[in-house]
Amino acid sequence: MGQEATVVQLGSRANYRPDLDQLARSQLATARSLKGMSRGEFAGLLSTMTGWPVSEESIKAWETNATPPGAVVVAAELIVRQAGTGVGEGQPRDALSEIVGNQFADVTGVYPSRSEFQAKVSVADLFDDAREIRACGLSLNMLCQTYADTRLLEIIEGGATLHCLFLKPYGRFIKQREQEEGYPEGQLSALTALNLSIMTRVADRLSSEAAPRLRYAVYDEPLHFNIFLIDGQLCVAQPYLPQTRGVDSPTFLIRKRPSTGGLFRTFEQALNALWQRNGEGT
The missing domain is CATH 3.30.870.10 (Endonuclease Chain A)
Known part of the structure; x- marks a missing residue:
């Protein structure tokens, strides 16, 4: 028999800190990839969702080295959760x-x-x-x-x-x-x-x-x-x-x-x- 998997309790690692900034950047990049959009197109979508202007330059920064604002991260999560159903189907589109x-x-x-x-x-x-x-x-x-x-x-x-x-x-x-x-x-x-x-x-x-x-x-x-x-x-x-x-x-x-x-x-x-x-x- 093979070795049993070892479960590591993160609570026992007192010094462990997840890189939340990187997770937020990855969330944004994943959402844009799922939509198949350019950074300019994605900026327009986020502008509509957040209610304030988002630039293409901001998208580039948030995907590489800057930390996206909380509202943008929430918007990205909504996009990731898209169900993709059509207009004629029974559930909301996303x-x-x-x-x-x-x-x-x-x-x-x-x-x-x-x-x-x-x-x-x-x-x-x-x-x-x-x-x-x-x-x-x-x-x-x-x-x-x-x-x-x-x-x-x-x-x-x-x-x-x-x-x-x-x-x-x-x-x-x-x-x-x-x-x-x-x-x-x-x-x-x-x-x-x-x-x-x-x-x-x-x-x-x-x-x-x-x-x-x-x-x-x-x-x-x-x-x-x-x-x-x-x-x-x-x-x-x-x-x-x-x-x-x-x-x-x-x-x-x-x-x-x-x-x-x-x-x-x-x-x-x-x-x-x-x-x-x-x-x-x-």
Whole structure:
């Protein structure tokens, strides 16, 4: 038999002192390596996480001979603990988003505009594996213009359910929104009518088995949000602001949490109520 391993109790080594400074530097370097970032990119990430500017030169110093500040070490630990799950999965993306989610209800992402949101979050990630999509809003361009109608056909044939409510073309409240955003009368109506025709085209191509899984209708009520609910777990909410084009308005990414309350249920209730009043369409 081989020799038994000897366990050394560090408490018996009175003179032992771990090199905490070096451990902190290693933690920072490991975190950057895991992210696959340059020092400049990593400095930008840490600036966002800490709330104060971090330079590329500081990263170099902290990884070689200087001791990183405590807040930077904590940020590095959060990065190291990243779970790496995708946007459509059931758990928060990483330790940071979990902490932020605890502080800000169930909001996991805030984007200053819809275009920035779509640059960061792929509609394919949102919809490709969805089993249930429910949406209400104005023209629902994220679903009808950004996501191919052939893919809509495929996911519905594959078992997904799609329920959509569009603001009524040429109705009272879409005209109000055209005035609000400074569009010529009928422009938003024409776009919404086009998107409704896309839904009709998809519906016409569905098999008899899949056809009941697609429902869409219109409503003529005050417009407040685009709301997309995916699989009862993920919500994309896009407000309509005064004198601001829809594309320039912010977007909120919200993930349902097991605890009661939270913004997910607020938007879910708003969509459910709107559908109950207007969902007897196609």
